[in-house]
Amino acid sequence: MADRKAELVMELDALNEQIRALEEALEVKPDYGMGVGDPAVTQWELDQALLERLKIHADGLRDAIARYESGKYGICERCGKPIHPDRLAVLPDTTLCIDCAQKGR
Ligand SMILES: [Zn+2]
Structure with a gap:
């Protein structure tokens, strides 16, 4: 890391x-x-x-x-689960996992 x-x-x-x-x-x-x-x-x-x-x-x-x-x-701000490495590779500054991001803000 x-x-x-x-x-x-x-x-x-x-x-x-x-x-x-x-x-x-x-x-x-x-x-x-x-x-x-x-x-x-x-x-x-x-x-x-x-x-x-x-x-x-x-x-x-x-x-x-x-x-x-x-x-x-690499930890989701909302649910506390790890963010998938593939997602971090594309969006290095994301704070949400894919599930939370799809639910919207
Ligand atoms: Zn999440």
């Missing part, structure tokens, strides 16, 4: 790199005077949305690492 944590930390590091690069790129806002539908503006907005998603993902990974450190990683 220790490898899994190293993977999470590596993923978070990579994500932080991406967030930093994107934040730098977004500091330069394209000129809206060009008009709506300008490709530079559209790209800027897409990057902004991407940045938000990356940040949410980074938060999830930080949570996962914290749960790891308290020995709760």
Whole structure:
């Protein structure tokens, strides 16, 4: 299980790199005077949305690492059963087992 944590930390590091690069790129806002539908503006907005998603993902990974450190990683938050490793491989920051996830929040 220790490898899994190293993977999470590596993923978070990579994500932080991406967030930093994107934040730098977004500091330069394209000129809206060009008009709506300008490709530079559209790209800027897409990057902004991407940045938000990356940040949410980074938060999830930080949570996962914290749960790891308290020995709760891979345990369903709702029912306390272990989360299937296949599910964790796809969704490393999930807090619910497949059964609870399917029942909804
Ligand atoms: Zn569960």
